[in-house]
Amino acid sequence: MTRTEHSGALAHIQSLPSWLVGRVAARGRSLVTEAIAAEGLKLPHHAVLAAVSEYGPVAQADLVRRLGFDAKDVVLLLNHLEEAGLARREPDPRDRRKNAVTVTSAGMGTLERCAELAERANAELLEPLSAAERQQLMELLTRVHEA
Template identity: 80%
Template structure:
């Protein structure tokens, strides 16, 4: 009998770091999604708004490249953000054929509140750990992430 058959197969699956990290990540995403919903945002909207705030004014095509999202999805997300008064699209001064997206003052304030809500959600996620254990977990996850990011560097 192999590890994939009979008793122990589920226990083996649950012993894999990839399974455990995925489950914890899903719980964390759910906590943050629930928290930022108080501001009327879904996680993809929050991501696009944060990217616009950090890189704006930014061309829509640049947002697509930076975020690795489908262009049609970014347009829909920007429509939502613009309708909510959180971002605006205007002709790009460098190339009038393109739109540049900028975060509004209301968008900046929303991002500040979302940051606080996300911090609280993550504190809840890590609440079973001491402060030192939480820092250690973050250091270890960062090391794994950076090693993987290093594999993709040219």
């Protein structure tokens, strides 16, 4: 192949919807990561805390299944959340051999602040769009996601 036959290959890749969505997702993740760092959390901590809030009291094994995280990682994340006073592990009343995880009141406050920080980060991400365009983008992304 000649040099001219190669030209445009990168431009082609960068014009694919999968590439563009990936780049936008990476920027969005970065903005949210920076925002919730103010609360001392990383994205996996936030996900675990949110899942505990939604499903708790919940067994650690159920968290692993629901989140699709490695069990050892969940233990480390819960250790951090517990040390920070955001979550609590106690014997599960249904099965004393297991721990049930709950969110503390401090954890609920942290989740509320993280939700606001994530909203601001996403507003920054979508700032170039009008309100109607933002709504249309969300509708289109939801359709693609659910397909």
